[in-house]
Amino acid sequence: MERVHRRLSRLVTPAAAPYWQIAPLAGVFAVFFLLPLAITVIVSFWRYTEYSIIPAMVGDNYVSIFAGCLAELPGLCVTFKTYLSTLKFCVLVWLVTLLLGFTVAYFLAFHVRSLTWQIVLFLLCTIPFWTSNVIRMISWVPLLGRNGLVNAIVVGSGVAPRPLEWLLFSDFAVVLAFVHLYTMFMIVPIFNSMTRIDRALLEAARDAGASAWQAVWNVVVPLSKPGLVIGSIFVITLVMGDYVTIGVMGGQQIASVGKVIQVELSYLQFPLAAANAVILLGAVLAIIWTMTRLVDLRREL
Amino acid sequence: MAQRRPASFYLLALVFTLFVLFLYGPMLTIIVLSFQGPTGGLTFPMHGVSTHWFSRLWGGLGVVDIWAAFGRSLKLGAVVMVLTVVISLLAGYAFRRRFRGSAFVFYTAVASLIVPSIIVSLGIAVEFRLLDACIRWAAGAVGLTALVDGFTTSAGTFTSGLGAHLTWTLPFGLLIIFAVFNRFDRRYEEAARDLGATPRQTFRHVVLPLIAPSLVGIALFGFTLSWDEASRSSQALGADQNTLPLELTGLTTTVTNPEIYALGTVTTGVSFAVILVSLLLIRGLRRRPS
Numbered sequence: 201m202e203r204v205h206r207r208l209s210r211l212v213t214p215a216a217a218p219y220w221q222i223a224p225l226a227g228v229f230a231v232f233f234l235l236p237l238a239i240t241v242i243v244s245f246w247r248y249t250e251y252s253i254i255p256a257m258v259g260d261n262y263v264s265i266f267a268g269c270l271a272e273l274p275g276l277c278v279t280f281k282t283y284l285s286t287l288k289f290c291v292l293v294w295l296v297t298l299l300l301g302f303t304v305a306y307f308l309a310f311h312v313r314s315l316t317w318q319i320v321l322f323l324l325c326t327i328p329f330w331t332s333n334v335i336r337m338i339s340w341v342p343l344l345g346r347n348g349l350v351n352a353i354v355v356g357s358g359v360a361p362r363p364l365e366w367l368l369f370s371d372f373a374v375v376l377a378f379v380h381l382y383t384m385f386m387i388v389p390i391f392n393s394m395t396r397i398d399r400a401l402l403e404a405a406r407d408a409g410a411s412a413w414q415a416v417w418n419v420v421v422p423l424s425k426p427g428l429v430i431g432s433i434f435v436i437t438l439v440m441g442d443y444v445t446i447g448v449m450g451g452q453q454i455a456s457v458g459k460v461i462q463v464e465l466s467y468l469q470f471p472l473a474a475a476n477a478v479i480l481l482g483a484v485l486a487i488i489w490t491m492t493r494l495v496d497l498r499r500e501l
Numbered sequence: 502m503a504q505r506r507p508a509s510f511y512l513l514a515l516v517f518t519l520f521v522l523f524l525y526g527p528m529l530t531i532i533v534l535s536f537q538g539p540t541g542g543l544t545f546p547m548h549g550v551s552t553h554w555f556s557r558l559w560g561g562l563g564v565v566d567i568w569a570a571f572g573r574s575l576k577l578g579a580v581v582m583v584l585t586v587v588i589s590l591l592a593g594y595a596f597r598r599r600f601r602g603s604a605f606v607f608y609t610a611v612a613s614l615i616v617p618s619i620i621v622s623l624g625i626a627v628e629f630r631l632l633d634a635c636i637r638w639a640a641g642a643v644g645l646t647a648l649v650d651g652f653t654t655s656a657g658t659f660t661s662g663l664g665a666h667l668t669w670t671l672p673f674g675l676l677i678i679f680a681v682f683n684r685f686d687r688r689y690e691e692a693a694r695d696l697g698a699t700p701r702q703t704f705r706h707v708v709l710p711l712i713a714p715s716l717v718g719i720a721l722f723g724f725t726l727s728w729d730e731a732s733r734s735s736q737a738l739g740a741d742q743n744t745l746p747l748e749l750t751g752l753t754t755t756v757t758n759p760e761i762y763a764l765g766t767v768t769t770g771v772s773f774a775v776i777l778v779s780l781l782l783i784r785g786l787r788r789r790p791s
Contacts, residue, residue, distance in 0.1 A: 218603075221595035224588045226606055228671060232664030233613045236624025243627050253630075304520055307513040311506075321517070323780070328524050330725040331772040334749045335765040339527035342534050342762075347544045349530070380523065412509060433615060441617020444732050448753050458619045458732075465736055470627050477620045484617060 237481075244474035253470050261475035282455045283483070289371075289446070289456070290439045293378040297435050298428065300379065301386025305427070306420065308387075309394035310402075322391065329384045337377050337448045344368040344376075369451030377449040382438055386431035393427030394420065429494050433487075440484050457483075528769065535762035543759060554763040562760060565748055573658055574745035575771075578727040580659065581666045585723030586716055588667075589674030593682050607675075614672040618732040625665050626736040629656040657739040665737040666727045673722045681715040714783040721779040725772055 247256045269277040276284065304325065312318045328336065343349045344367040351363040366372055397420065405415040421428075443458035457480050464473035534541075538549030561567060596603060613621070633654050640648040655661075689711065693703040731746040738744065743751075745768065752761055 218595040218598045218600035221591040222600065222603075222606060225592040225595075225610070225671060225675070226602075228588065228664065228667045229606070229609045229613060232625060232661075233616075233621060233668045234609065236621060236628045237616070239628050239631065240620065240624040253627075300520065303513065303516055307517045311510050311513055324521055325524070327773075327776060328528065330721065330729075330776050331528070331769050332729040332746060332749070332765070334729075334731055334746050334753070335531070335768055336528065338749075338753055338761065338765060339531040342530050342544045343527055345544055347542075349545055352545065380527070383520075412507070437615045437617060441619050442732070443619055444735075444750060448750065452754065458617060461619050461623060462735070465623060465626070470623075470630070473623055474627065477623050480617060481620055484615070488615065 240474045240477050243471050244478045246471040246474075248469055248471045251468070261472045262479075264472065265475055265479065282457055282460055285454070286440060286456045286458075289374060289378065290436050292375050293382065293439050294432060294435055296375070296379050297383045297386045298432065301383050301390055301431055302421075302424070302428070304383070305387050305390040305394055305424075306416070309391055309397075310420075325387055326384060333381055334444070334448065336381060337445060340373065340377060340380075340449070341368065344373060369449065369453065371450075371454065373449040374446050374454060377445050378439055378442075381445065382435050385434035385438065386428075389430040389434075390424055390427035393424040397423045425494065429491050433491055436487055436491075437484050440487070441480065531762045532766050532769070535759055535766040537759045537762070541759065543757065543762075554759040555767075558760050558763040558767070562752065562756065562764075565752065567745075567748060567764065570743055570745045570748045573742065574728055577658055577662060577666065577744060578724045580663060581670055581727035582720050582723035584663075584667060585670045585674045586719050588671060589678045589719055590716065592671075592675055593678030596679065597682055610672045610675050613668045618669070619735075621668055622665060622733050622736040625661050626656070629654065629661045629737070654739050656737065658742050658744070661737040661739070662734050662742065662744070665734040666730055669730060669733050670723045670726045673726065674719045677715060677719050677722065681712050685711070710786075714786045717779050717782045717786065721776065724775055728768075728772060728775075 243253065244261055245257050245259065247254045247258060247260065265279050266277070269280055308318055308321055308325075312321060341348070345351070346363045346365070346368070348367070350367060354360045355363055401419055401423075402415055405419050406412075410418065441458045443456055443462045446454050446456045446459060447462075457476065461473045461476050461480070464476065534543070534545070534547070535554055536550050536552065537547055537554060538551045539553040541548035558567070592606075596607075633652070633656070636655060637649055637652060640646075640652065685708075689707050690703055693707045698706070729746055730744070731750055734744060735747060738747070749761075749764065749768070752764070
């Protein structure tokens, strides 16, 4: 009894406080993130029938994903094609959002002088982030559709004889929507890095004879690296796993790794979907690992 | 401060303006088009101005019970909001001190932010299927046949759905609370303690008023991220338990009239209302005399 009491009283000492304070957060991540990931890895080695999943320890799912991939070389099998297509979107979206995000953040951080205006303009950029992604995708339809505003202008002004078909439900529309949705994930971390840059460094660069471009390239860019890397990780991982944007903006016609997983899930092929998820996770982790070589994440956050 | 602006300022200002137009232009388009006249279609021109499509929306969208999804999303968003604030605040307190495993918890939170949502969703879906199997097996083992027959699934809006949303909102909450406590001046707390305040009084009368605006910020993230969440909960909700964004995703391929714009306007309206209230609240709390 004495011992139980002593144990209990140790639980409420100040030294124990951080543990019960972190418990809810740790619990949520354990039950809804770590355990599901572990289960995904395990189930990827199971077998399945049309209506059930069966515990096993087989590599069948992985084999079927890469079936014929070696034989078809140098041609590309479906899996490689899908990854290549997804990577293509990643690179395109990454380049555009990086350039656009850097430009916008640079303007806000170095050209807007009053703090109030900085906050107002910054909020202006972030407010759409708090509204629905799906709505923001749909909102391109009246602009880019066959009878949309852009085509009305293009045809009306005689630039093209008939409506452009590649504006909507195309690769172009997918990239446009990604840029529309995710540039904000670049702006915020880059802006955050830029506000920490000592303005005296820029003046020193100018005094030492650097042109405006040289100052940006040799002072601002290296010092914004943490923001650039964090933003890049966000954008690349969001695009790598996407299926909603590619589905809606691609007219459900464009393949992506995320979409493959979603289709397999709709047929209840959980082990196969899990194997695909493990491969996707591996690919994403490899990309992040490469990027974190460039910057110490924990220090920056 | 009255230096002349360099030429690059005007160029960058132009880029920024175009970017803002790019952000808001499409959104404005569907808000305008949702007031399309009864004979109008999905694109311009406007055939008159009316609230026809809103009243059609009010009556429901055919087979899809859109208002049930609306209500579910609203309730789920509120619960996610409250939990995100409370759990993040507690975690923020924990991280102010050293504890074993803190680095692991931190990296798990960051990982939860960047692991593709479809993978998390898949994992939760399989987890709950296995849980269902276990429940059925356990109920059968102890002879509760009524439970075995009546049981469908443990997955639902406020079990698997809630968990899926929290894995998305909590990392944001945690990062914000980190920023808050990094800037927090501990001397306020020390002063309160020196004056004889209990830990509870220190929290209630010193810490809480100082961090209240940031907590409103976390609440804003909690609600809006949940209200708009589509990919993480897509596989992790029970049958016929779809949230509004999921119904919307489905509707993009089936609805061919401005009803969907009306729905978009209403959804965006809710988001804007929440953002506006939050921002006003943050301003009000900042200005409150101490």
